[in-house]
Amino acid sequence: MKKKVLLCVAMLLVVITASLLLVGCTSSNPINFLEKFEKADNKIYYRAIGKEGDYDYYAINGNIIMEMVLSVPDEEEGQSFQAVAYEWFDDYVIRYLGIKTAGDERWEAHKFTKEEFMDGKYATIQDLYKVVIDNILDEIKDEPFDKNNYEKKNGWFVGKQGVKGVENKAFKIKGNELLFQCEYSENPEYYGKFVIGGDKIVLPEKAIEAAKGLK
Numbered sequence: 398m399k400k401k402v403l404l405c406v407a408m409l410l411v412v413i414t415a416s417l418l419l420v421g422c423t424s425s426n427p428i429n430f431l432e433k434f435e436k437a438d439n440k441i442y443y444r445a446i447g448k449e450g451d452y453d454y455y456a457i458n459g460n461i462i463m464e465m466v467l468s469v470p471d472e473e474e475g476q477s478f479q480a481v482a483y484e485w486f487d488d489y490v491i492r493y494l495g496i497k498t499a500g501d502e503r504w505e506a507h508k509f510t511k512e513e514f515m516d517g518k519y520a521t522i523q524d525l526y527k528v529v530i531d532n533i534l535d536e537i538k539d540e541p542f543d544k545n546n547y548e549k550k551n552g553w554f555v556g557k558q559g560v561k562g563v564e565n566k567a568f569k570i571k572g573n574e575l576l577f578q579c580e581y582s583e584n585p586e587y588y589g590k591f592v593i594g595g596d597k598i599v600l601p602e603k604a605i606e607a608a609k610g611l612k
Contacts, residue, residue, distance in 0.1 A: 427554060427568040428542035430575045431534060434591050438523070442530060443590040457526045460485040461598040464529075465495075474500045482600060484608075485522040490514040491611055493604045504601065506608035555581045 434440055444453040453466045465480040480495040488511060495504040519525050546563050547554040553576075556563030567581035577589040 426542045426544065427570065427575060430570055430593075431591065434575070434593055435530075435534065437593045439593075439595045441590075441592040441595050442533065443592070444533075445587045446590060455526075455529060456595060456598060457522065458595050458598045460522060461600070462522060462526055463598050463600075482598075482604065483522070483525060484600070485525075486612075491608055493600065493607065495601065495604055502601070502603055504604040504607040506604065506611055508608075508611040550581070551583060553578075553581060 439458040441454055441456040444455070446452045454464075456463050462483045462485075463480065464482070465478050468477040471477070477498050478496070480493070482493040482495070484491040484493070490509050490511065491506055492509065492514070493504055493506050495502070497503075515525070519528075544554075546557055546560045548557055549555070550567075552569050554568045556566040558564055565581050567578040569576040573593045575591040577591070578585050
């Protein structure tokens with residue numbers, strides 16, 4: 398599958414329907430940016446942004462994590478998706494599972510105690526988010542960053558040929574965003590994106606209905 402080949406990352410299905418909120422974030426190199434991303438409370442990782450409008454993403458904001466995969470929009474049926482969300486409370490967690498196909502959108506919700514859900518492994522919602530994001534960061538980080546291993550092409554840091562671990566990997570920093578390519582292309586079909594910041598995650602109405610009586 399093209400997304401997996403081009404992005405070199407295996408992760409859970411993800412996305413939210415929140416718009417981006419720009420925040421101040423100036424970084425001198427990709428590793429500095431990713432360190433800030435790791436420490437941020439609110440953030441979004443887009444796994445595959447395609448020219449045709451299909452993409453995945455993985456976000457945390459406040460007490461909610463949302464994961465989703467959106468398909469290319471269909472002229473008649475609109476956009477399909479698969480989603481998982483986690484809403485974190487003091488004593489319990491609600492997990493939401495959603496799917497939309499052929500115009501039919503369905504959600505279900507389940508409540509767990511912290512002990513049942515986390516099995517004592519994670520103390521905070523940030524710990525839960527790190528389960529996925531740490532694997533992604535390990536795939537692409539070249540630490541410590543050495544500018545001598547890269548050259549600039551059209552605003553991208555591109556790993557030099559023959560440099561083990563970074564060859565042809567590419568990063569571009571745009572304010573509070575870092576774009577990533579596994580294989581550099583001037584016009585990439587797919588690329589990953591890290592965003593520091595984000596609007597409040599709003600659960601779909603059908604997800605909220607599915608959780609009635611659980612809170």
